[in-house]
Every structure is written in C-alpha cells, then in structure tokens.
Amino acid sequence: xxxxxxxxLGTLIVPISLMVSCKPRNATNVVSGDAAQxxxxxxxxxxxxxxxxxxxxxxQMSVYGLPSGRLLRVIPVFSIDPEKGYGYSEESxxxxxxxxxxxxxDDLHHPELSQTNGEVDGRxxxxxxxxxxxxxxxxxxxxxxxxxxxxxxxxGNHSSPFITENTEYVVAGTRFSVPPxxxxxxxPIQTYKSNFKGHxxxxxxxxxxxxxxxxxxxxxxxxxxxxxxxxxxxSHGWFFxxxxxxxxxxxxxxxxxxxxxxxxxxxxxxxxxxxxLKAGKGKKVSTAYAHNVYNEKTxxxxxxxxxxxxxxxxxxxxxxxxxxxxxxxxHGCDVDPSGExxxxxxxxxxVIPVFSxxxxxxxIDQKAFDGDYDGIPVIKYEAALYGEVAKPGLxxxxxxxxxxxxxxTSFFVSSEVVKWNIKDLKVLDRASxxxxxxxxxxxxxDSKKPEAKYLIAYNKITKDRYLPTGPELSQSAQLFDISGDxxxxxxxxxxxxxxxxxxxxxxxxxxxxxxxxxxIDENENAYVAKGxxxxxxxxxxxxxxxxxxxxxxxxxxxxxxxVKMGDIVYFHVTNLEQDWDVPHGFxxxxxxxxxxxxxxxxxxxxKWVPDKVGIFPMYCTDFCSALHQEMQGYVRVSPASSKVPxxxxxxxxxxxxxxx
Ligand SMILES: [Cu+2]
Numbered sequence: 001x002x003x004x005x006x007x008x009l010g011t012l013i014v015p016i017s018l019m020v021s022c023k024p025r026n027a028t029n030v031v032s033g034d035a036a037q038x039x040x041x042x043x044x045x046x047x048x049x050x051x052x053x054x055x056x057x058x059x060q061m062s063v064y065g066l067p068s069g070r071l072l073r074v075i076p077v078f079s080i081d082p083e084k085g086y087g088y089s090e091e092s093x094x095x096x097x098x099x100x101x102x103x104x105x106d107d108l109h110h111p112e113l114s115q116t117n118g119e120v121d122g123r124x125x126x127x128x129x130x131x132x133x134x135x136x137x138x139x140x141x142x143x144x145x146x147x148x149x150x151x152x153x154x155x156g157n158h159s160s161p162f163i164t165e166n167t168e169y170v171v172a173g174t175r176f177s178v179p180p181x182x183x184x185x186x187x188p189i190q191t192y193k194s195n196f197k198g199h200x201x202x203x204x205x206x207x208x209x210x211x212x213x214x215x216x217x218x219x220x221x222x223x224x225x226x227x228x229x230x231x232x233x234x235s236h237g238w239f240f241x242x243x244x245x246x247x248x249x250x251x252x253x254x255x256x257x258x259x260x261x262x263x264x265x266x267x268x269x270x271x272x273x274x275x276x277l278k279a280g281k282g283k284k285v286s287t288a289y290a291h292n293v294y295n296e297k298t299x300x301x302x303x304x305x306x307x308x309x310x311x312x313x314x315x316x317x318x319x320x321x322x323x324x325x326x327x328x329x330x331h332g333c334d335v336d337p338s339g340e341x342x343x344x345x346x347x348x349x350x351v352i353p354v355f356s357x358x359x360x361x362x363x364i365d366q367k368a369f370d371g372d373y374d375g376i377p378v379i380k381y382e383a384a385l386y387g388e389v390a391k392p393g394l395x396x397x398x399x400x401x402x403x404x405x406x407x408x409t410s411f412f413v414s415s416e417v418v419k420w421n422i423k424d425l426k427v428l429d430r431a432s433x434x435x436x437x438x439x440x441x442x443x444x445x446d447s448k449k450p451e452a453k454y455l456i457a458y459n460k461i462t463k464d465r466y467l468p469t470g471p472e473l474s475q476s477a478q479l480f481d482i483s484g485d486x487x488x489x490x491x492x493x494x495x496x497x498x499x500x501x502x503x504x505x506x507x508x509x510x511x512x513x514x515x516x517x518x519x520i521d522e523n524e525n526a527y528v529a530k531g532x533x534x535x536x537x538x539x540x541x542x543x544x545x546x547x548x549x550x551x552x553x554x555x556x557x558x559x560x561x562x563v564k565m566g567d568i569v570y571f572h573v574t575n576l577e578q579d580w581d582v583p584h585g586f587x588x589x590x591x592x593x594x595x596x597x598x599x600x601x602x603x604x605x606x607k608w609v610p611d612k613v614g615i616f617p618m619y620c621t622d623f624c625s626a627l628h629q630e631m632q633g634y635v636r637v638s639p640a641s642s643k644v645p646x647x648x649x650x651x652x653x654x655x656x657x658x659x660x
Contacts, residue, residue: 056498518601585621
C-alpha cells in the first residue's frame with residue numbers, strides 16, 4: 001500500500017484530454033498479507049450482505065454475497081432468460097411488453113433498494129431500463145421481477161430509479177431529451193433547442209404492496225439528465241439531478257457538450273410539485289406506455305397500455321425547479337446521510353464541488369440568482385457552494401458515504417477511490433482500482449444509515465487481472481475493507497455484463513422473509529392441475545391444452561397422441577412439489593422458444609407449434625432427484641389429415657397400440 005499515495009498524485013499530471021482509462025503505474029496489484037482472509041466465508045456459512053449489482057447491457061440484475069463475492073442469483077428483469085424461462089413462458093411474456101410491443105432486451109444500470117425512514121428495508125429493489133425507458137420493481141421475497149412500468153416522453157432512462165426516503169416515489173429523469181410524445185416528433189433534429197424537452201417522471205409506490213403508478217412528470221428544458229439522488233432528513237422533499245449538455249447540442253456531444261465551464265445540478269422541490277398537482281396545475285396529455293404486473297396468485301403477468309399522463313411545466317410553476325451551476329459535465333449527484341451536503345462530480349472537473357442544502361434554501365429565499373436558464377432560475381454558484389475538494393484526482397464520477405462523516409469518490413481516469421472528509425474537504429486516503437472504476441457501493445451508502453464495513457468498486461476493464469478469455473474480458477468488482485482509517489483491498493471478482501451500479505444490505509433484512517415455495521392450494525393459474533388426477537389434455541379447435549403435473553420423478557401425462565400438424569400446443573405444467581428448492585424444468589424437442597422452469601406450487605405454460613410429423617421427446621431440465629434422468633415423456637405428432645384420436649396417459653406400459 002505504501003506506493004499508492006505517490007502513484008495517485010503522479011497521475012494528476014496526466015492531461016485531462018486522456019479520457020481513456022489508465023492503469024496506475026506501480027500500483028499494488030495484489031491482496032497482501034492476510035487481507036484475503038477478511039473476504040473468506042467458509043463453505044456452508046452465510047455471507048453478511050446481499051449485493052445487488054446491475055448487469056448493464058445484459059438487462060439483468062445479479063446478486064452476490066459479501067464479503068465472499070459468490071454469485072448467488074441472476075434475476076431476469078428486462079431481458080429474456082432461458083435459464084428461468086423468463087420471457088419465454090406464456091405467463092411471463094407480458095412482463096416485457098411495451099408501447100413498441102415485446103421488447104426482450106434492455107440495459108439495466110442502477111439498482112435501488114426500497115427505504116423506510118431513510119433506511120434500507122429489504123422489501124424491494126428497483127432497476128432501470130435505459131434503452132426503451134422502463135422501471136422495474138423486484139420483490140425480495142421471491143427475487144423475481146414483480147412489476148415493470150414504461151416511461152413516456154423519455155429516452156435513455158439513465159437517471160433512475162432513485163427513491164425518496166420512504167419510497168414515496170421512484171424518480172426517473174430522461175437522459176436524451178426528445179420531443180414529447182404528445183407533440184409531432186417529425187421535426188428537424190437541428191430544431192433541438194425549440195422542440196426537444198427533458199421530462200422527469202415521478203412514480204408513486206404503494207407503501208403496502210409496492211405497486212407503481214406514474215403520478216406525474218415535470219417538463220424541463222432539453223438537456224441530458226444523468227443521475228439523481230433524493231434529499232434526506234432536512235432535504236427530504238427535494239430531489240437532485242445532474243445534467244450535462246446544457247449547450248443543447250445535438251451532434252458530436254464529446255466536443256459540443258463540453259463547451260461550458262459549468263453545467264447544472266437541478267434541484268426539484270417535489271413536495272411543492274405535489275401541491276401543484278393537488279391544486280390541478282398539471283395538464284393531462286395523451287401518450288401510450290405499458291404497465292406490467294406479475295400476479296403471485298395466478299403466477300401470471302398482465303400488461304396494460306395506459307394512455308394519459310399529467311405534466312407539470314417547470315417554466316410556469318416557477319418554484320419547483322432550480323439550477324445550481326456545477327463544473328464540468330456532471331455525472332454523479334450524491335446526497336450525504338445528513339441530507340445537508342450535495343456532492344456533484346464533473347467528469348471533466350478538477351475539483352469536487354460540495355453544495356450546502358441550507359445555503360441553497362437561503363439563496364432561493366434571497367433570490368441570489370444568475371438569471372435563468374430556459375425559464376428556470378439559476379442559483380449563484382458561490383451562494384449554494386459549501387466548498388470544493390481540491391485536486392482530488394482525475395474524472396470524479398460517484399460518491400458514497402460511510403455515515404461517519406467521510407465520503408468516497410470514484411475516479412474513472414486515474415483509476416482510484418479517494419476518501420475525503422465532508423466537513424473539512426481534506427483527502428484522507430487513496431486506493432487504486434483495476435481499472436477504470438465507475439460506481440461505488442457501500443451497503444446503505446445512499447441512505448441515512450450506511451453499514452460501512454465494505455466498499456465495492458465496479459470496474460470497466462480487467463486487463464491483466466484474470467486468465468484471458470479471448471478479445472473480451474470480464475468486468476469486475478473489487479472489495480475494500482473500510483472499517484479502519486485506510487482502505488484495504490481484500491478481494492476482486494468477475495461480474496456479469498457491466499456492473500454499473502450496485503446496492504447492498506444486511507442479509508438479515510432479507511433472508512428471513514424468503515419465500516420457500518408457493519402453496520399449491522393458493523395457485524389461481526387458469527390452467528393449474530392441483531394433483532395428478534387433474535392432469536388432462538383438451539382440444540379447442542386447433543389448440544391442444546396439456547394440463548400437466550410434475551413431481552419427482554415423472555410428468556403426468558407422459559404419453560400424448562393425437563396432436564396434428566397445424567395444432568398449437570400449450571403445455572401448462574404445474575409443479576406439485578411443496579418443498580424448498582425443488583423446481584422442475586420442461587422442454588420439448590424442436591420448441592423454438594426455451595424451457596420452462598417451474599417453482600414448487602407454480603404453473604407455467606410453454607407454447608409449442610410442432611413443425612414435423614413424428615415422435616417428440618420431452619423432459620425435465622432441472623436436476624430434481626436421483627431419477628431426474630427418467631423424468632421424461634413423448635408426444636406423437638401426426639399429419640393434419642390424421643384420424644389419430646387425442647389421447648394421453650401416465651404409466652401405461654407397452655401394449656401394441658393402434659396405429660391408425
Ligand atoms: Cu424434474
């Protein structure tokens with residue numbers, strides 16, 4: 001560790017135009033001494049924390065145990081997942097419906113855990129879809145996606161899903177400003193300044209069941225909203241968004257959106273917005289967005305297209321939005337546990353500005369403004385500024401907090417994490433990362449009560465770190481022990497897709513509530529077979545419905561005849577097990593979608609259109625018992641003109657059947 005300070009200071013002279021990553025020279029690249037023991041969790045022992053990590057361009061969210069770095073689960077959210085049949089089973093397909101139809105992929109950047117009184121409560125984790133703007137809620141009883149809502153008037157949903165301290169709202173700011181859906185979008189791109197707008201979405205969350213509803217949007221000037229965080233404690237009721245491209249450029253943003261010395265942090269008084277909403281100051285506009293809900297009783301998702309949204313105009317309603325100047329091309333926008341300090345991180349900035357919430361309120365009160373930007377007052381920089389962290393590093397991106405008065409900021413360009421004190425703004429420690437760190441995570445680090453034992457850095461590049469795997473290498477997470485004064489690297493581990501952002505929480509807040517199986521008596525799926533005696537096959541025109549059961553180690557029925565070319569076959573498979581961790585799988589030869597993976601007590605449906613005459617084996621794909629390999633059956637498919645009657649059986653031994 002002794003070289004680190006010297007090395008990191010050395011990197012400060014690297015020209016800022018070098019916005020590619022650099023590997024810190026001579027940096028300590030090993031976990032030294034007995035440090036690795038701190039990450040060791042013995043076989044059979046539980047980890048202390050759950051870590052929810054975005055899968056970036058995989059569209060999924062992964063769950064790791066900390067401190068071991070063991071991958072516990074990949075939760076399918078916005079992308080189809082053959083492992084779980086998500087987006088393949090008829091029951092789950094509606095989850096991926098949008099106003100553009102079925103969209104089976106997206107780009108998930110930020111997990112956000114629900115909070116009560118500003119503390120992580122372990123009930124839900126939210127995730128965003130950047131590309132086709134959506135926000136998902138995952139239920140942490142089942143670790144499954146329970147709900148997805150699409151966002152109208154938006155593009156590149158980056159600055160989401162951030163929540164208020166009682167999960168009153170999940171908030172989403174558009175990254176790409178676009179012409180609103182309710183206006184003609186067929187305009188020249190060059191008319192960006194007049195026709196493009198930025199919308200902030202406020203999604204209301206039902207405190208009882210978590211159900212989401214798009215309560216309102218705030219229309220803002222056409223800039224790029226990047227990240228956001230809610231106020232807390234004294235600043236509860238406010239939201240802070242970083243914005244870049246205040247130049248309102250529409251081409252070559254790498255140059256054209258880096259012209260100004262300062263862009264902005266947008267401070268939004270959402271309590272005031274609520275008042276205006278109640279007073280009827282919003283206007284209803286027509287649009288179309290999907291709202292998809294997974295019902296745990298029917299084990300089936302439904303999708304509804306909604307047609308209306310209420311817009312509050314920040315230009316007309318003068319006291320809901322204020323801009324604070326922030327150097328330069330801000331990315332992260334983080335609020336400390338007290339709610340007083342708002343940290344802006346300019347990707348191209350040489351300092352980290354720390355704003356004071358009290359000073360900001362005073363500046364608003366005294367109208368200490370530098371004019372306005374597109375109708376929104378701009379607070380004077382010095383009037384809102386608490387102070388600047390001088391010469392912190394290169395390319396500050398994101399800041400997390402330990403609740404003991406310290407902040408930890410990631411530096412993409414100089415590949416390091418820098419610890420600094422919030423009160424005196426002095427740098428306390430630096431640790432190299434490998435390499436090009438983006439987000440950081442301290443469990444509870446954006447709440448009022450961080451559990452600051454570990455810090456995890458999520459890195460974009462892993463050259464030299466692991467065995468090569470061809471032209472593409474894994475991205476990674478690096479775990480630091482931050483219980484002492486100095487950060488200590490104790491583990492790094494590869495991650496799935498891009499580990500963009502992550503949040504963590506004590507295992508105890510989640511594991512006690514884990515669902516072990518679904519009660520078969522409560523299964524309300526329309527095609528359930530609640531016992532082997534209920535298994536059957538029915539024809540409805542050219543549809544064949546197989547009500548199938550699965551239990552260790554056979555299906556019922558396991559022989560089906562009388563299916564004809566031109567038929568559409570639906571296998572409704574009910575897993576009759578009432579035991580933890582005994583899923584069954586189902587696959588049939590030639591099916592063009594995927595398998596099913598059916599949890600105990602659940603019913604899931606595979607749609608199959610046979611394309612050939614013949615015998616088609618089907619089998620259980622999830623190793624369920626010693627006789628799992630024997631869990632199989634056959635479907636006979638006959639020509640369309642065939643007279644083979646529809647029949648099915650289980651356990652019928654070989655006699656010479658009629659050939660027909
Ligand atoms: Cu099985």
